[in-house]
Amino acid sequence: MLRDRIGKELLIFDGAMGTQLQKAGLGAGDIPEELNIEQPELLKKIHKSYLEAGADFVTTNTFGCNCLKMAEAKYEAEEMLQAAVKNAKEARREAGREQDAYIALDIGPIGQLLEPMGTLTFDEAYEIIKKQIMAVKDQVDVVLFETMSDLYEVKAGVLAVKENTDLPVFVTMTFEENGRTLSGNDPETFVNVAEGLGVDALGVNCSLGPKELKPIISRILNEASVPVILQPNAGLPCLEHGETHYHVTPEEYVEEMKGYMEEGAAIAGGCCGTTPEFIRQLAQAAPKMTAPRAVKKKTKTSGPTQTVVFGDKVIVCGERLNPTGKKKMKQALLDERYEELVVEAIRQEEAGAQVLDVNVGLPGIDEPETMKKVIKMLQEVVTVPLQIDSSSPEAIEKACRYYNGKPIINSVNGKDEVMDAVFPIVRKYGGVVIGLTLDEGIPLKAEERFEIAKKIIKKAEEYGIGKEDIIIDCLTLTASAQQKEVKETLRAMKMVKELGVHTVLGVSNVSFGLPNRPLLNRTFLTLAMEAGLDLPIINPLDKELMGTIDAFHVLFYKDIDSQIYIRNQSRETIKKEPSEKTSFGLRDVIMHGLKDEVEAAVREKLSQKEPLAVINEEIIPALDDVGKDYETGKIFLPQLIQSAETTKMAFEIIKGSFALKEGEEKGPVLMATVEGDIHDIGKNIVKVVLESYGYRVIDLGKDVKIEDVVEANRKYHPKAIGLSALMTTTVASMERTIQALRADGCQVPVWVGGAVLTADIAQDIGADYYTEDAMASVNLLEKILK
Amino acid sequence: MIKKAALRYLGYGSQKASQQVEILLDECIEEIKQTAQPKAAAALFHLDHEPLCIHETGDLIPGKQMEELLADCEKCLLTGGTLGTAMERKIKMYEKVNMTKAVVMDAAASAYLEVFCDEYEENLGFPDRTYRACPGYGDFPIEFNKKIAKILDVSKKLGISMTESGLMIPQKSMLGVVGIGNTGRKKNCRDCVREKDCPFRKRGERCYEIE
Numbered sequence: 001m002l003r004d005r006i007g008k009e010l011l012i013f014d015g016a017m018g019t020q021l022q023k024a025g026l027g028a029g030d031i032p033e034e035l036n037i038e039q040p041e042l043l044k045k046i047h048k049s050y051l052e053a054g055a056d057f058v059t060t061n062t063f064g065c066n067c068l069k070m071a072e073a074k075y076e077a078e079e080m081l082q083a084a085v086k087n088a089k090e091a092r093r094e095a096g097r098e099q100d101a102y103i104a105l106d107i108g109p110i111g112q113l114l115e116p117m118g119t120l121t122f123d124e125a126y127e128i129i130k131k132q133i134m135a136v137k138d139q140v141d142v143v144l145f146e147t148m149s150d151l152y153e154v155k156a157g158v159l160a161v162k163e164n165t166d167l168p169v170f171v172t173m174t175f176e177e178n179g180r181t182l183s184g185n186d187p188e189t190f191v192n193v194a195e196g197l198g199v200d201a202l203g204v205n206c207s208l209g210p211k212e213l214k215p216i217i218s219r220i221l222n223e224a225s226v227p228v229i230l231q232p233n234a235g236l237p238c239l240e241h242g243e244t245h246y247h248v249t250p251e252e253y254v255e256e257m258k259g260y261m262e263e264g265a266a267i268a269g270g271c272c273g274t275t276p277e278f279i280r281q282l283a284q285a286a287p288k289m290t291a292p293r294a295v296k297k298k299t300k301t302s303g304p305t306q307t308v309v310f311g312d313k314v315i316v317c318g319e320r321l322n323p324t325g326k327k328k329m330k331q332a333l334l335d336e337r338y339e340e341l342v343v344e345a346i347r348q349e350e351a352g353a354q355v356l357d358v359n360v361g362l363p364g365i366d367e368p369e370t371m372k373k374v375i376k377m378l379q380e381v382v383t384v385p386l387q388i389d390s391s392s393p394e395a396i397e398k399a400c401r402y403y404n405g406k407p408i409i410n411s412v413n414g415k416d417e418v419m420d421a422v423f424p425i426v427r428k429y430g431g432v433v434i435g436l437t438l439d440e441g442i443p444l445k446a447e448e449r450f451e452i453a454k455k456i457i458k459k460a461e462e463y464g465i466g467k468e469d470i471i472i473d474c475l476t477l478t479a480s481a482q483q484k485e486v487k488e489t490l491r492a493m494k495m496v497k498e499l500g501v502h503t504v505l506g507v508s509n510v511s512f513g514l515p516n517r518p519l520l521n522r523t524f525l526t527l528a529m530e531a532g533l534d535l536p537i538i539n540p541l542d543k544e545l546m547g548t549i550d551a552f553h554v555l556f557y558k559d560i561d562s563q564i565y566i567r568n569q570s571r572e573t574i575k576k577e578p579s580e581k582t583s584f585g586l587r588d589v590i591m592h593g594l595k596d597e598v599e600a601a602v603r604e605k606l607s608q609k610e611p612l613a614v615i616n617e618e619i620i621p622a623l624d625d626v627g628k629d630y631e632t633g634k635i636f637l638p639q640l641i642q643s644a645e646t647t648k649m650a651f652e653i654i655k656g657s658f659a660l661k662e663g664e665e666k667g668p669v670l671m672a673t674v675e676g677d678i679h680d681i682g683k684n685i686v687k688v689v690l691e692s693y694g695y696r697v698i699d700l701g702k703d704v705k706i707e708d709v710v711e712a713n714r715k716y717h718p719k720a721i722g723l724s725a726l727m728t729t730t731v732a733s734m735e736r737t738i739q740a741l742r743a744d745g746c747q748v749p750v751w752v753g754g755a756v757l758t759a760d761i762a763q764d765i766g767a768d769y770y771t772e773d774a775m776a777s778v779n780l781l782e783k784i785l786k
Numbered sequence: 787m788i789k790k791a792a793l794r795y796l797g798y799g800s801q802k803a804s805q806q807v808e809i810l811l812d813e814c815i816e817e818i819k820q821t822a823q824p825k826a827a828a829a830l831f832h833l834d835h836e837p838l839c840i841h842e843t844g845d846l847i848p849g850k851q852m853e854e855l856l857a858d859c860e861k862c863l864l865t866g867g868t869l870g871t872a873m874e875r876k877i878k879m880y881e882k883v884n885m886t887k888a889v890v891m892d893a894a895a896s897a898y899l900e901v902f903c904d905e906y907e908e909n910l911g912f913p914d915r916t917y918r919a920c921p922g923y924g925d926f927p928i929e930f931n932k933k934i935a936k937i938l939d940v941s942k943k944l945g946i947s948m949t950e951s952g953l954m955i956p957q958k959s960m961l962g963v964v965g966i967g968n969t970g971r972k973k974n975c976r977d978c979v980r981e982k983d984c985p986f987r988k989r990g991e992r993c994y995e996i997e
Contacts, residue, residue, distance in 0.1 A: 029937040111947065112949075113871075113945075176825070178823060343882055380878055381879040382879075383875070633801070638807045676950060677951065681889070729952050733951070
């Protein structure tokens with residue numbers, strides 16, 4: 001069995017396929033997979049040459065053999081997959097290696113970028129890969145994902161293997177010289193996420209030569225608990241007169257690889273530029289057994305491009321993505337205005353949060369679906385790891401499936417039924433799980449909480465979840481209600497730390513019902529950190545609280561030479577107090593886009609005038625002046641937007657102090673960048689400027705499916721619909737969207753804009769209006785929605 | 787250079803930007819340097835004429851302007867460049883919390899990509915070459931992007947993915963064709979494919995000084 005051999009015996013993979021095919025006459029732009037059917041003898045010959053050189057694996061010639069990439073091929077992807085496996089099997093038989101060599105189904109990147117950057121959804125990626133696997137799964141010994149550059153795609157792939165077969169799965173990613181993949185994943189994040197998903201071996205291929213890969217290989221060997229596979233290129237690719245060449249000789253290649261095998265690499269082979277001669281020399285030089293590696297188990301959570309390691313320092317988890325006690329966020333969730341959560345997330349990240357708790361639990365909403373949507377939106381712009389906070393196993397599972405990384409899962413407790421529901425999810429997708437030390441209620445004594453912690457750890461082990469993937473929450477009690485027990489939490493935490501696990505606490509619970517809560521919070525935080533708290537869940541926008549952590553790190557010799565403290569705190573002391581008064585009037589503040597001064601200016605006006613008068617007599621005239629200046633070329637786009645954003649802030653302050661009556665808010669208007677188009681900065685500019693004029697804009701985003709626009713029109717009853725498209729190719733999709741709206745009986749005026757559009761085209765595709773830019777959109781709506 | 791181009795993309799012609807915008811632009815360029823992962827690739831091909839096509843792959847290069855541009859060239863380079871996904875993420879992030887900065891950064895990143903691709907091209911060792919022509923300009927159809935993407939294998943090499951409609955992701959990416967040979971066609975406004983319908987020139991601005 002292959003699984004019995006990997007990690008023990010040192011196994012040899014084959015070398016480059018493309019290089020061999022190019023030698024045999026494959027041209028640029030040709031489809032190598034077609035040769036599986038057209039030239040089986042050539043393929044068999046190449047496979048055999050590697051087997052005879054000493055390779056233990058035959059990699060099928062199926063790198064790009066998915067239905068998307070093969071759309072223009074002469075044959076169906078399935079046919080080419082089956083032919084490829086047949087060639088590999090026959091080669092293995094002819095080489096007399098049926099007993100000890102393995103067929104690896106080769107799967108390269110799909111070739112389309114996944115959401116959120118790209119347009120391919122996670123589910124679509126999963127289905128594409130699943131098709132490849134299902135075509136040949138009974139005839140191969142292992143699935144190899146190679147040259148991967150997007151960890152999210154790796155996740156879709158590994159799940160597609162695991163949910164449909166029992167085959168072992170190997171994953172290699174390709175890294176750039178800056179130590180990251182093209183999607184920004186670093187080696188530690190790759191290892192953490194792939195191990196969490198339960199891959200059988202992982203490593204690096206392609207990228208660079210074995211020498212240049214040294215820093216990346218070392219990082220992988222240091223982190224990976226599973227066997228490591230290495231398949232570098234034959235050196236750096238050199239472009240000579242337009243052609244790619246590799247200059248490393250087999251001897252040089254093997255010399256470098258020997259070092260890695262001594263350090264514990266378990267599987268070695270080659271990528272671009274390597275030949276059977278490389279593999280022959282590699283097999284000869286390789287030791288029979290894999291050298292042992294000692295890898296320290298660590299608690300690690302990962303976002304898409306970065307990993308947070310628990311250890312010496314306190315890690316801040318931002319608490320603010322949680323509707324509990326937050327009226328505004330509750331309403332945003334109910335109205336599906338998830339953008340507001342995204343903004344809150346960015347603010348917390350900028351303030352120094354290293355992990356963000358995400359809780360969308362509200363009565364009356366579909367929590368699993370909402371969780372999925374919010375996680376996807378956060379992933380687009382937030383890079384810190386997320387902590388999935390829910391009591392619903394369905395919501396946790398959805399979040400874990402669509403999350404790009406290895407999340408923290410908040411939480412299980414000492415109840416068996418809760419652990420039995422959540423631990424399988426943690427095991428399947430990979431995650432670090434928080435265990436609350438409560439079962440039927442919160443035990444008062446530290447000893448009882450300690451017992452529950454032990455129970456959780458033991459039960460997790462039964463599910464194959466190690467201690468490093470558990471964080472224990474000893475539960476903060478409220479001083480106003482259970483004053484006597486507050487210090488039991490600290491005592492329990494000290495005991496729990498002895499079990500070798502990390503700890504978490506929601507800090508601000510301590511101060512409910514008492515005045516000057518921040519004082520209690522930071523005092524409790526200080527005591528808790530001393531007692532061993534690793535992950536305080538706090539408000540990172542509270543600078544004093546954050547400063548307390550900086551100070552703690554200095555005093556406990558965790559911030560060597562006080563570097564972080566000095567960086568953060570010297571900035572604090574020189575920062576001037578926010579001015580309560582401004583020397584500018586509101587009109588000037590808006591005209592010049594002085595965001596820092598807008599609050600003071602609005603409050604000053606509100607003390608003199610009615611809110612509506614502030615809007616009509618101050619804001620609107622100022623905006624009109626800005627608009628005129630823009631139209632006459634006195635100011636330009638950045639200033640227009642700056643003024644618009646400032647005005648938007650002014651509106652929010654005014655709304656905060658009184659509710660706009662029916663009819664005082666303009667709109668709503670619906671906006672979308674049409675299906676197939678991902679350039680939405682133009683639409684976003686129009687949106688900001690419209691909002692500054694008091695319009696409520698429902699923004700459907702980019703690449704919006706036609707049916708979603710139709711449905712949104714039914715749901716929101718907008719006064720106008722704005723569509724944007726950048727290219728001639730997506731104007732067609734704009735036309736179809738308008739047709740679908742009209743077919744659905746929508747009578748609302750539709751206005752369109754975008755780089756290639758003109759008034760004539762707008763008319764041709766059935767739009768009511770065309771606007772050239774953001775100001776023109778305002779002028780249009782002011783006119784037609786009067 | 788980057789600054790000047792960025793300001794032009796933002797609509798500033800001969801007018802001076804306000805100090806506020808200047809400072810913001812400097813800040814953006816600094817952040818772009820920290821964030822972008824510029825990467826480029828190129829490959830050399832022979833050209834066949836009448837009809838104009840890439841000899842090795844047989845792909846037709848459509849458009850009258852390309853015929854004129856490459857009339858005297860026996861070879862061409864296909865090139866691709868990108869600033870990577872981290873740049874994309876950064877601009878998206880600013881679109882959520884600071885649209886002004888997002889707009890300025892978007893323009894600055896476009897300018898940065900342009901300069902990066904110019905430098906890459908300069909160092910490929912072909913002193914005699916035409917300017918870079920990119921699909922989507924003039925009558926060189928945007929669909930040709932897909933051909934270049936496939937031939938250069940940019941999804942693997944550069945992480946550029948093509949949507950069905952022929953758009954590139956990350957957005958700050960470039961694919962182009964450069965003729966090899968001394969044709970006297972340098973980058974300038976007179977020889978530009980958009981000479982007659984250039985939006986900048988309509989506003990009395992120009993991208994290149996005419997030699």
